[in-house]
Amino acid sequence: MSKQKQLQVSAIENGTVIDHIPAESLFDVINILGLDQITNLITFGTNLDSDKLGKKAIIKVEGKFFEDNEINKISLVAPHVKLNIIRDYEVVEKRDVEIPDEVVGIVKCFNPKCITNNEVIKTHFKVMDKTDLALKCHYCEKNTTRDELKMM
C-alpha cells in the first residue's frame, strides 16, 4: 500500500485493520463483527481505489484484537479480506480469513418455512461447500447459498 493511500484513513496505534473489503460489503462486515455495539475508536473509509477490487473499504479498530472465530465470520460476506494486526503503529502480523466448518447465529436460514424463521432460535449451519458457499441448516436441512445469504 502506498503512503498516499494510507493517508486516506488515519493510522491507529494498537488494534486491527481490516483491509480489502469489497465496498458493497462494508456494512455487512460491520454488522457481523458487531462493531456498532462496541465503544472502541473506529475509523473506516469506503470507495477507496483498489487494483483488485475496483472500490474497496477499510476498517480500523483501535484497541481491538479479534478471536479467530470472530474474524472467520467475515469470510461469509468478504472472503478475501486481509487483517493487519497493529502494535505501536507497526504491522506486526498479517492474516487471511477462512470460511469456518460451522456457522452459528449470524446467518438467517433461507427457507421461510424453517422453524428458525418462526420462533426465536439461534441458527446453526454446516458448511457444505466453501468455494460456492452452501450452508446446510441443522434444523430444516435445506441449503442456503451465497446469493441467498442474509444476516440476522
Next chain:
Amino acid sequence: MKNKSLVSISDYTRDEILRILELAAFYEANPKQPELREKVIASLFFEPSTRTRLSFETAINRLGARVIGFTDSSSSSTTKGETLKDTIKMVSNYADLIVMRHPLEGSARYASEQSRVPIINAGDGANQHPTQTLLDLYSIQKTQGTLENLTVFMVGDLKYGRTVHSLLMALSHFNPVFYFVAPKELEMPCEYKAFLRERGIEFYEQKEMNNLEQADILYMTRVQKERFSDPMEYERVKNAYVLRNAMLDKTKENLKVLHPLPRVNEIHTDVDSSEKAYYFQQAENGVYTRMAIISAIMGLK
C-alpha cells in the same frame, strides 16, 4: 437407539435400520405385546394427519401404553400463542416419549433439543418423515426378501416429494439402481443426484413410464397441480404419470407397486386387483414398523 430421538432417516445407521425391520417382523408375528403398560406416550399433531396419527396410536395401543395429546393445533395451547419450545418442555414432563407432527421444517430437530424425552418425527413440513421411510423399507424387504441390489423406479413428483428423498438416502446403503421418472419441472434435485454419484450408485432419468420390465419396486407419488408454475404444463403431463394395469403386463413376477397414500389418480383403480399392487398392505406395515421404532427407543428389545 435407546432413548435416542428419530428425527431424520439419516439418524439411523444401516445396522439400526436393519434392526428396526427385524423388530417390525417380530411385531407383525406377535402384534399384541402390552409391554409398555406403565408408559404414557404423547401424540402431538400440530397439523392434522389422520392416517399417520391412527397408525401411531394403533401402534401405541398395541404396546399397551396410554396416549395423551392433541389432533390439531386448534385444540392445543399453540393457538394461544405458546411457543413450540414451551409446549415441548411441558409435555416432556408428563410423557415418556413424544410423537410429533408439525407444519414447520426443522421443528422436530428443535423439539428433540428441548425435550427431556425422545422425539419421534411424524413429519415436519416438507422436510422429513422417517417412519414412512422405515415402513417403505419394511415393505420392500418383506416383498423382495432383501434390500440389496434392487432396481427401484420412482415416479411422479421427485422434486418436492420428501418420501422419495428419504427413501433414496436409506436405500443408498444397499446398492440399488434407480430410475427417476418425472416431468422436467419435478425432476430429482441436483443435490440428491450428486449424493448418488459420490457413492457410485447407478441411476437413470426418464420422462416417460418405460423400461418398467427392469423394475423390482415401482414407487408412485402424487403429481399435484399446485407444484406447477404453468397450469398448462400440468395438463400436458398429468396423464403421463398414471399407472394402469395393462402397463404391468411384461413386468417382473416379483414387482411390487408402492405408494405412500393417499393417492389421487396416479394409480388407476384397475391396478388394485393386481397381485403386484402392494400399497394397502404397505399402509398396514406402518403399524408394525412404528411398534418396532417405539419399542427400540423405549429399550424394550
